[in-house]
Amino acid sequence: MPELPEVQALVQVLATHTTGRLVRAVHVTSFPSLKTYDPPPAALVGGTVTGVHRHGKWLDVSTEGDDGELHLVVHLARAGWVRWHDIAPTGLPRAGRSGLAARVVLDDGAFDLTEAGTKKSLAIHVVRQAVDVERIASLGVEPLSAAFTRDLLDELLDGKNQQIKGLLRDQGVIAGIGNAYSDEILHAARLSPFTLTRSLDADARDRLFRSIGTVLDAAIRAATGKEAAELKDVKRSHMAVHGRAGQPCPVCGDVVAEVSFADSSLQYCPTCQTGGKRLADRRMSKLLR
Structure with a gap:
């Protein structure tokens, strides 16, 4: 997408x-x-x-x-x-x-x-x-605008206790971030996608705020000047974890893991984001029952 x-x-x-x-x-x-x-x-x-x-x-x-x-x-x-x-x-x-x-x-x-x-x-x-x-x-705040401040991020995180991956993808909260860049932002911030928003301490919130800006800025810079036919390949080539399940994490070398859902999936690095723990893949759990 x-x-x-x-x-x-x-x-x-x-x-x-x-x-x-x-x-x-x-x-x-x-x-x-x-x-x-x-x-x-x-x-x-x-x-x-x-x-x-x-x-x-x-x-x-x-x-x-x-x-x-x-x-x-x-x-x-x-x-x-x-x-x-x-x-x-x-x-x-x-x-x-x-x-x-x-x-x-x-x-x-x-x-x-x-x-x-x-x-x-x-x-x-x-x-x-x-x-x-x-x-x-009904769109939420643009994450690269002056309106998106560290204080506003606190308000968004505390507004509803939900998984951080879901908040980043909610277009009524933050506009423009989807499945791919939420994976990339959470990897850069060293956060599990299932972390509950209200549980994040100040340091984690600082990392998240910085990562939103740096990941999106880097992606825009990589895409700038490219024709439409080139953009999909540019996006794929700059992903650290999204779409890279089974490949080495470019930061630590651990194998990128995946959690699958009915019509989508997320990717993350166990070492960088979950303390070495592999998150349960709900699709595979059902198959193994």
Whole structure:
């Protein structure tokens, strides 16, 4: 799933290619992905792209036209992506094995919104303001903003006693962090993903606060300047534990372990994060009963 660093990089890619260009056509080929009907996607046609922004994990392409300001707002979900074309493909696009969900044709070039796999969750909204999307209006604090302070982190940790992994992924608490970067942040902070938030002492909270900033900053720096087609490989190559089960931890050399759930998994280093203890893999426990 694209998270804050990748979405920020996609913002930069799209802003470079689209800002100042006229929207010639909008083709939606996956109608379940379209979550709004007024204004319709066709209302974007004739408008000029004025900028591209990010809200948590959401992409926001703003336009200005005869109908005033409009926003094409997209959540890429687990398997969505953006594909840029220097030359707009000819003919009307069709849904199919390519996973094409929508195509926006400009006066020079085009970009596709795609989604791999059979579980379709990509969401496309056309709205007058980004906050018209309820899930954007309810987003928590941006973790790289000035509003995210050490004192605020204390408030968030103490607000509800829950596993720290869950809090980091809660978009209503902190916007933009998902499964991958929560694993990376907790590894950098030397914290178990199952640690309860209110149990963290001041030193652990300091480490967590620093790690949120350093991990996300490093990921953004690694992605900056890369084209959309390169970003997935960049993300994978910079992971310390996420997606690296069975491989050596780059910090201590221990074997990275995994806990599997129904539709996801987390990875961690036993030596760095859990005092050498391996966390119970609930999926395997059920198989062994």
